[in-house]
Amino acid sequence: MGELQDSLERAGAATATRPIPASAGARMRFLVRSEHGSTRAVAQRLQVSQRTVERYVKGTLRHPRPELAARLEREVRKDWQPRVRARARRHAATSGGIVVETRAQFGYTGAPGSSDQDRMRLLTQHLPPHHAERLFAAQAAGAGEDELRQVVAEALRDVYFRDRGRRARSLEEVRFTTIDYIELDF
Template sequence: MEATESEWQPQVRAQAREQASASGGMMVRVVAHFGFTASRSFDDGRVRHVTTAISPTYAKQIFQLQDAGATGEDLYPIVAKAITESYLTDWGSQCDGLVAHFTDVQSIDFEF
């Protein structure tokens, strides 16, 4: 008997989520207002289009929040931390102490 899409699709999605959480991470695309604080300075901020890979640690936290029924707004703080780590500080190798302020989200998409 052939498996139908309704039977295999959830399994494929679960496997992809597991891989993203364990080792692969995922991509996030965001259009939002970003401002920054770092070492006694503050950037006034502006709308930015950011596409970046985020670590499996953050992917796992995002999935856990989604599974618990979190809204998009509930995800913003963790996504801001993930973007700060991967995109803004180049995985912690630059701009020590930088914090991204992430508001007025126009769109956010995850790809794994």
């Protein structure tokens, strides 16, 4: 996954109202339930044997290796409280919007005579709901990292650089050239 996709996943996981299960067995049982009882599917997701999954479910294994523990936690977070995540996304796309915090290098395309030199900027900006809706729709459509970057860059162009139409009207394009970090919150 890319930086924006990871950030969207983290923002969705942050909307959870309860913590994920604490023990490895409870996490494994949760994954088996979310896969409709298929230990084979969970084993494929975690890249372990089906028998290993069964042992965690049964309780004979309790302490996973660090790399398995990290994969287990990551997979549980992906599936944890899907209705809460969906409600948070709906709220962001209809009334709440989304907050983007990034340190990135931005490039510009504008009217002749304007500066198009890339500059590193630290931005924290609230984007209106229609931009959040475009971002979620692009992610749901399977957009790649470059397409998601373009959606966020266009949103920042409209909201930050053009100040919702009050300045820099000749600014045609804003693009991320380098992202140091990006965090989303909704």
